[in-house]
Amino acid sequence: MVAILYLISALLFIFALRGLSHPESSRMGNIFGIIGMIIAVFTTLMFKSVLSYYEIGAAILIGGAIGSFIALRIEMTALPQLVAAFHSLVGLAAVFVAAAAFYDPVAFSIGKVGSIKTASLVEMSIGTFIGAITFSGSVLAFGKLQGTISGKPIVFKFQHLINALIFLLIIFLIVLFVINQSPTIFWTIVIVSILLGFLVVIPIGGADMPVVVSMLNSYSGWAACGIGFTLSNNLLIITGALVGASGAILSYIMSKGMNRSIINVVLGGFGGEQDTSANKDNSDKIVKQGNAEDAAYIMKNADSVIIVPGYGMAVAQAQHALREMGDILKKEGIEVRYAIHPVAGRMPGHMNVLLAEANVPYEEVLELDEINHDFPMTEVSFVIGANDVTNPAAKTDESSPIFGMPILDVEKSQSVLFVKRSMATGYSGVDNELFYRDNTTMLFGDAKKMCEDIVKSLSA
Amino acid sequence: MEAHSSEVFVIGLTVFFLACIIGYYVVWSVTPALHSPLMGVTNAISSVIIVGAILAAGPQGFDTSKIFGLIGVVLASVNIFGGFLVTYRMLSMFKKKTKKTKEKK
Numbered sequence: 403m404v405a406i407l408y409l410i411s412a413l414l415f416i417f418a419l420r421g422l423s424h425p426e427s428s429r430m431g432n433i434f435g436i437i438g439m440i441i442a443v444f445t446t447l448m449f450k451s452v453l454s455y456y457e458i459g460a461a462i463l464i465g466g467a468i469g470s471f472i473a474l475r476i477e478m479t480a481l482p483q484l485v486a487a488f489h490s491l492v493g494l495a496a497v498f499v500a501a502a503a504f505y506d507p508v509a510f511s512i513g514k515v516g517s518i519k520t521a522s523l524v525e526m527s528i529g530t531f532i533g534a535i536t537f538s539g540s541v542l543a544f545g546k547l548q549g550t551i552s553g554k555p556i557v558f559k560f561q562h563l564i565n566a567l568i569f570l571l572i573i574f575l576i577v578l579f580v581i582n583q584s585p586t587i588f589w590t591i592v593i594v595s596i597l598l599g600f601l602v603v604i605p606i607g608g609a610d611m612p613v614v615v616s617m618l619n620s621y622s623g624w625a626a627c628g629i630g631f632t633l634s635n636n637l638l639i640i641t642g643a644l645v646g647a648s649g650a651i652l653s654y655i656m657s658k659g660m661n662r663s664i665i666n667v668v669l670g671g672f673g674g675e676q677d678t679s680a681n682k683d684n685s686d687k688i689v690k691q692g693n694a695e696d697a698a699y700i701m702k703n704a705d706s707v708i709i710v711p712g713y714g715m716a717v718a719q720a721q722h723a724l725r726e727m728g729d730i731l732k733k734e735g736i737e738v739r740y741a742i743h744p745v746a747g748r749m750p751g752h753m754n755v756l757l758a759e760a761n762v763p764y765e766e767v768l769e770l771d772e773i774n775h776d777f778p779m780t781e782v783s784f785v786i787g788a789n790d791v792t793n794p795a796a797k798t799d800e801s802s803p804i805f806g807m808p809i810l811d812v813e814k815s816q817s818v819l820f821v822k823r824s825m826a827t828g829y830s831g832v833d834n835e836l837f838y839r840d841n842t843t844m845l846f847g848d849a850k851k852m853c854e855d856i857v858k859s860l861s862a
Numbered sequence: 863m864e865a866h867s868s869e870v871f872v873i874g875l876t877v878f879f880l881a882c883i884i885g886y887y888v889v890w891s892v893t894p895a896l897h898s899p900l901m902g903v904t905n906a907i908s909s910v911i912i913v914g915a916i917l918a919a920g921p922q923g924f925d926t927s928k929i930f931g932l933i934g935v936v937l938a939s940v941n942i943f944g945g946f947l948v949t950y951r952m953l954s955m956f957k958k959k960t961k962k963t964k965e966k967k
């Protein structure tokens with residue numbers, strides 16, 4: 403009976419993910435997920451060995467209240483940090499469950515204290531290892547996304563060698579743990595894994611965070627899998643595998659969006675270093691500057707406008723002002739669409755959520771593959787808070803660090819409006835030749851203020 | 863005993879690989895626009911390790927293992943409620959075009 407209920411719960415989780423194939427079915431999917439979780443929890447509470455309902459109920463209420471409070475309060479721009487923080491909790495929970503299984507193996511029927519089955523010990527320590535890495539890696543990713551820790555990659559000598567040695571040390575500790583089952587070694591594994599988690603994320607820069615967040619998502623799944631094997635629980639194994647696969651695929655999509663291998667991202671150190679030589683080359687070139695009235699005039703006289711938002715838009719909280727601008731243009735009979743680069747924002751799909759929050763209908767928001775061939779037929783590209791993802795150097799300049807990265811072909815539209823705070827380079831440190839083209843107008847200023855000013859000029 | 867436990871492990875492994883394959887196909891079918899909600903949902907469901915935490919917290923009395931279990935339950939609950947709620951919030955924002963105000967071409 404228990405196995406059947408767990409199976410139903412696992413199936414509901416699969417349907418929950420399946421629902422996300424379309425916005426229309428996604429809400430139902432989320433409800434499937436919730437029902438699946440309720441079934442899983444109540445099934446477990448019905449176990450004969452589970453007696454302390456009050457304590458468990460109180461724990462669920464405390465955790466649930468904290469979780470609900472945070473989830474209802476959080477700003478959508480802070481979503482990446484929130485997800486990173488949540489991942490760290492999954493990792494930590496996995497460590498605690500593994501520790502509990504180690505101290506009371508009878509409750510999980512995996513042996514007795516001091517004589518736990520070898521297979522269970524291996525599975526337990528792997529679960530602990532992945533859980534601890536997920537925990538510390540996510541804490542650091544949270545810090546970088548939140549801005550409490552510098553988003554710049556921190557690189558030092560022999561970094562990768564040190565990480566490799568620590569990894570070997572952990573394997574050695576796991577072998578030792580399986581042999582002597584000592585609590586001291588168990589906690590040593592936890593501490594060393596936590597250290598490794600920090601070291602793995604430290605060299606990775608701010609804009610590579612979409613890959614890191616996806617990867618930690620994947621780890622949290624594998625950690626659940628490890629615990630699932632320890633407890634011989636199929637529900638945990640299935641769910642862990644689903645989550646692990648999901649995170650892995652997202653990491654793959656994100657690194658492909660930057661034309662870099664996952665290995666390259668993980669090794670870190672990308673960005674941050676300013677490519678001064680390239681900047682000097684362009685110092686004598688002329689940049690055409692404009693203001694909000696110019697932008698309003700150009701867009702008012704166009705038939706079609708494609709808006710390209712980037713992380714800068716999210717930072718400036720400009721999505722609402724931007725949508726207002728789009729609405730006015732639409733009323734004028736101008737076709738307005740949004741183009742989203744796969745790595746725009748700090749987590750997969752972040753821009754889509756921000757635009758949805760600002761009430762932009764999702765049919766108007768298109769992915770790179772869907773919209774890229776429309777730029778030549780478009781009169782105005784309005785780039786706001788994005789830079790590297792529009793840089794034509796990715797297609798032409800083989801020496802550029804971003805060469806080969808898929809970009810949005812804004813340069814093919816008749817004119818380009820660039821909202822930017824300054825001439826500073828993007829994350830990659832590469833100068834964007836688009837700024838110096840004849841058909842480009844630079845709009846310097848805060849993204850939100852600029853949109854509001856354009857709205858004023860349009861309605862005047 | 864040994865034969866039995868290795869059998870259990872192989873069944874677990876079978877389930878694991880089949881679930882990975884299902885995960886692979888299901889996740890590729892997710893539309894890129896909903897990748898953030900996908901992370902929200904996966905985050906919530908990965909907290910199904912609450913099952914293990916409940917088992918550890920289940921016995922009466924108070925020992926180390928029970929305390930660890932209860933901490934696990936709290937942590938996982940933060941995630942379950944937080945994950946599903948934030949996903950709900952995200953998904954309720956994704957709206958179609960408002961009914962009859964479609965732009966004329």
